[in-house]
Amino acid sequence: MARNQLSAPSRELPPAREGGSVVLQIRPPEEDRIIDLSRFFSLLYRERWLILAVALLTAALAGTVLTQMAPQYSSSVLLKAESGAAKGSGLEALLPALSGEDAGLRSEIDVMRSRTIVGRVVDRLGLVEDPEFNPVLDDPNQGALARIWDKAYSTAMGFIRGGGPPPTEEGIRYMTVDSTVRNLSVSNDAGSLSILVSFHSSDPSKSARIANTLVDEYLAYRSAEKLNLARSATGWLGESLNQLREQVRDAEQKVQAFRAENNLVDTESGSVLVQRMSEMNAQLVQLRAERQTAEAKLQSARDAMSNGGAVAEMLDSPVIQRLRDQEGELSRQLTEQSQLGRRHPVIIELRSRLAAVQNDIQAEMRRIVSGLASNVVAFKAREVSLERAYNTLSEEIGGQGPARAQLDQLQSEARTLRATFEQTLAQYKAIDNPDRLSAPDLSVVSAAAAPIFPSFPQKVPMLAGAAILGILLGAVAAILRDLLDRSMRSLESVEASLNIPVLGLVPRLTRSRAKNPGAYLRDRPGSTFAQGMRDIAHATQAGTATTGRNVILVTSTAPGEGKTTFCEAFAVQMARMGRKVLIIDGDLRRRATSRRQREGGVDLSTMLQRGLPYESVPRHDPRLGVDVAPSFTATPEPDFLLNSERMQQFVTMASHDYDLVIIDSPPIGAVHDAAILASMAAQCIYLVQWGKTPKSAALAGLRKLRRFADDIHVTSVLTQVHMRRYASYDKGIYSPYGAKYESYFRN
Numbered sequence: 001m002a003r004n005q006l007s008a009p010s011r012e013l014p015p016a017r018e019g020g021s022v023v024l025q026i027r028p029p030e031e032d033r034i035i036d037l038s039r040f041f042s043l044l045y046r047e048r049w050l051i052l053a054v055a056l057l058t059a060a061l062a063g064t065v066l067t068q069m070a071p072q073y074s075s076s077v078l079l080k081a082e083s084g085a086a087k088g089s090g091l092e093a094l095l096p097a098l099s100g101e102d103a104g105l106r107s108e109i110d111v112m113r114s115r116t117i118v119g120r121v122v123d124r125l126g127l128v129e130d131p132e133f134n135p136v137l138d139d140p141n142q143g144a145l146a147r148i149w150d151k152a153y154s155t156a157m158g159f160i161r162g163g164g165p166p167p168t169e170e171g172i173r174y175m176t177v178d179s180t181v182r183n184l185s186v187s188n189d190a191g192s193l194s195i196l197v198s199f200h201s202s203d204p205s206k207s208a209r210i211a212n213t214l215v216d217e218y219l220a221y222r223s224a225e226k227l228n229l230a231r232s233a234t235g236w237l238g239e240s241l242n243q244l245r246e247q248v249r250d251a252e253q254k255v256q257a258f259r260a261e262n263n264l265v266d267t268e269s270g271s272v273l274v275q276r277m278s279e280m281n282a283q284l285v286q287l288r289a290e291r292q293t294a295e296a297k298l299q300s301a302r303d304a305m306s307n308g309g310a311v312a313e314m315l316d317s318p319v320i321q322r323l324r325d326q327e328g329e330l331s332r333q334l335t336e337q338s339q340l341g342r343r344h345p346v347i348i349e350l351r352s353r354l355a356a357v358q359n360d361i362q363a364e365m366r367r368i369v370s371g372l373a374s375n376v377v378a379f380k381a382r383e384v385s386l387e388r389a390y391n392t393l394s395e396e397i398g399g400q401g402p403a404r405a406q407l408d409q410l411q412s413e414a415r416t417l418r419a420t421f422e423q424t425l426a427q428y429k430a431i432d433n434p435d436r437l438s439a440p441d442l443s444v445v446s447a448a449a450a451p452i453f454p455s456f457p458q459k460v461p462m463l464a465g466a467a468i469l470g471i472l473l474g475a476v477a478a479i480l481r482d483l484l485d486r487s488m489r490s491l492e493s494v495e496a497s498l499n500i501p502v503l504g505l506v507p508r509l510t511r512s513r514a515k516n517p518g519a520y521l522r523d524r525p526g527s528t529f530a531q532g533m534r535d536i537a538h539a540t541q542a543g544t545a546t547t548g549r550n551v552i553l554v555t556s557t558a559p560g561e562g563k564t565t566f567c568e569a570f571a572v573q574m575a576r577m578g579r580k581v582l583i584i585d586g587d588l589r590r591r592a593t594s595r596r597q598r599e600g601g602v603d604l605s606t607m608l609q610r611g612l613p614y615e616s617v618p619r620h621d622p623r624l625g626v627d628v629a630p631s632f633t634a635t636p637e638p639d640f641l642l643n644s645e646r647m648q649q650f651v652t653m654a655s656h657d658y659d660l661v662i663i664d665s666p667p668i669g670a671v672h673d674a675a676i677l678a679s680m681a682a683q684c685i686y687l688v689q690w691g692k693t694p695k696s697a698a699l700a701g702l703r704k705l706r707r708f709a710d711d712i713h714v715t716s717v718l719t720q721v722h723m724r725r726y727a728s729y730d731k732g733i734y735s736p737y738g739a740k741y742e743s744y745f746r747n
Helices: 037-046 048-068 102-112 115-125 144-161 169-182 204-262 272-307 318-336 345-398 402-431 434-438 459-484 491-498 517-523 528-547 563-576 604-610 638-642 645-657 673-678 695-708 739-744
Strands: 016-018 021-023 073-081 184-187 194-201 442-446 502-507 551-556 581-585 619-621 626-629 660-664 683-689 713-721
Touching: 037 048, 037 459, 048 459, 073 204, 102 115, 102 184, 102 194, 102 204, 102 318, 115 169, 115 204, 169 184, 169 318, 194 204, 204 272, 204 402, 204 442, 272 345, 272 402, 318 345, 345 402, 491 502, 491 683, 491 695, 491 713, 502 528, 517 528, 517 563, 528 563, 551 563, 551 645, 551 673, 551 695, 563 581, 563 626, 563 660, 563 683, 563 713, 581 645, 604 638, 604 645, 638 645, 638 673, 645 660, 673 695, 683 695, 695 713
Parallel strands: 502 713, 551 660, 551 683, 581 626, 581 660, 683 713
Antiparallel strands: 016 021, 073 194, 073 442, 184 194, 619 626
16 A cells, blocks of 8 residues: 555645646645544554454453463461560560561561471471472363463473483472462552561462461461570570579678678768769669660570571661662572572572672671670670779768768668669569560461452453453554555555556446446446546546547556456447547457457458558447457567557557547556557556555556657556545545445446
8 A cells, every 4th residue: 555545635636737638636735744543543444354353363362361271369368567566575675576667577578488488388288299389290270271381381491401300309399389489479568567468379278278377387487586585585684683682682681780780770861972872873773784784685686696586786787687688689589590400500699699698697797796795895894983983982971980881882782783683583574474475576467268259360351451452453453454555545645656647546346347348337327437437538538639649558567457448448438428439459469358359350460460451450349339459369479560560550540530549458567568559659548456556566567668658648547446445545536436425326
């Protein structure tokens, strides 16, 4: 199809004379050569059956795929993070707890997706024996397409890995854990404290069971981690309590013994020194409590490092959070690439990078432990300094009364030890409470239940999407078909492509009517075919009357483009307009008009070969009502006869005896006969078959024609036009021949 077929509708201009013929000028202005939405929608309407076929095919393929896909059911467990669960109990100083921050929740999500937790679920539920998760086993519920895909994937991976021994039990478990992780989804909405744990399976009850089991294993893992850290802290605090208990008892016994020995009673000293000493004693008690807490944190951190855990300081470290994110990402990549095998370079590289990140985490944790140890040293230094100041103050008070001062000192020491003992005992009781320690930081808001409807595939939305995609693909196919079509389907495209004037168009006739177009013209004078021939005849008659040249050559690019039918109809129409017409069958190879003549008498080829008189060839055809010069005898070298002086004399004599001489020549794309005859004609009507003749072939034929007769005036006619479809290609003056104007014609 020509490039302009999607351009703006052509504007009709008044008839203009070119070379003596009245032709239709249908060149649109340049500003109109733009994309027109009406033309675009006309294209879609023309190709509606192609678009519908592509849409139905796409929907059918999608339906076939969907029927072969095993349904997947999704079950979800909703968890809520209990931020600050240990506050008020002393646990926040020793045990890690969820803070509700993004980094903390991401760490917990990574733990839930870790191979440790998923591996426990695999072992607990025996998923190694389940073919849905064990790729080694055949799944009887798997669809045919899925089996073909898995087989192809396994073959390709086996080829990439280069074969090898069958997987061991450890390898099978490893692959089962990987498959289970791929069906697991753990997510958290930004800014919320909730975590959604979802699992996908072909069995609805199985999906709910695995989701609930995974949450149970995670909560058990968290509780066990807290208990292990608590046991470590409890053992250390228990030893400290025993030591403090002995120190408190000894200090109080010393106070009682000193009071009895010196016969002293309890009195409240109101002096400034005693008040300062009391305040300093309170500071000393607070400082010792802080030192005890720092030592407890240090001991918990050391125990956590030895047990592979973490404390609050470690979890709150931005460096560790960043390294944990890197560790989780590398673990995820390692899980996704696990099918490559342990010795694959990608797996080795990922493990190396994972080990480096883990080493960085350990180094950062050691730095944090070192910082906690430095805090303990600092607290001890401050405690020693405060004790020295306290002793100095005691010596000053001693000047007021050695016995009283010594008693006050003993009492202060006893109170300090008693306060330290009670604070340590409160921490010990909080940690040693099994009910509080077993309470998890995450609570289950809603457990997973077996779903009724599958989550995938969503057949109705997917079929609708496939149909929409099919419509889009059909539209693309229609546009590509239009762009790749190199034929000409409108008068505008003929003129723009060939750069010659256009006389008009000839509607397509049925096979039976095409055998005798003259009869159809006489019987149906109000038809679109008759109107088209009248338009062409009037334009040609005006040209021949002006110039006096009455020999017209009719040719085309290839056979079957309606050349002979046009010649007969054109001759009949000119005869109906009062012109004396002669049709010369110039095709001495295959016969054109002569095929419809009764053989007998002298034909054109015989006359040319034998040199017979001119008057012996023309004969009247009662079927058409015009004279014809037939050619019944085929000759092997017709170009010599056509290029002879006798042929030129024959045409010249015919032009004097007839008002119009029409030469029905062979197609110019096959032989040079038409180009030879063009030198004897004043005008050439070049026929272009609607939707068939390629632009390149027509241009090649015109170039060949002009090489032999560059002074001939060439016009064109669009033949065998499908009028109903033509209206969607051309909105110009011939659009009234469309379906909307059928009432004006009698076909």
